Amino acid sequence: MFALLSLVGCSDGGNGTAPATSPSSAATTAGPASARIVIENFTFSPADLQVRPGVKITVVNRDSVPHTVTATGDKTTFDTGNITGGATVTFTVPSTTGSYSYICTIHPNMKGTLTVR
Template identity: 75%
Template sequence: MTFPPLHRARTPVALGTAFACTLLALVSCSNGGNGKGPTTTSAPPAATSAGPAAARILIENFAFSPANLHVRPGTKITVVNHDSASHTLTATGGKTFDTGNIAGDATATFTAPSAPGSYSYICTIHPNMKGTLTVG
């Protein structure tokens, strides 16, 4: 009676296939050891310009922040009033934009002019509050 060998001879092809499968399994499961899942090396998607961007101006402690804002033409600008008093954000000169009265803890929006330039603005209720919107 003869018994078959307990192990088969390993051929170079079988060893190469086993090594490739093991390597693939290790790479597929690897997360760099940080416990946060697989890592990626691709760059984040580039920003697209499907339309004008959005910007924000805060009113707090009777001041605009930022007082000087640079935006592209047609940008939608949200004005947030964190004061309890009402305020406005009104262009001086040609009155190109005006939010009207913004009650305390309320917001208003307006669209930046389409013509590039520098537009000074104030709060018509508190004229010491000043800022500049630069469109370009």
């Protein structure tokens, strides 16, 4: 009887007493895969945004009038077209690193800078 109790005491009985493990997650330095610009009260927020190449940016127009997010200068690489009041659009950031100034072509006093790095 003693021998039988000794064997039972050493058995885990299939109850999974092995230490718990969790899958390892690889750390990434790629940064977020998306970003957001909110248009409200005729301003871009944030006005200066830093992102990685190829990131998707969602633009939310909280004003009641249309706006655009349009690159200016030599780097006219993105243009959302008219975003009606209350609408949301998405565009992809250029794959070339650098600083991209942008405006609302309807209200050119609205300005921002997109830095791709």
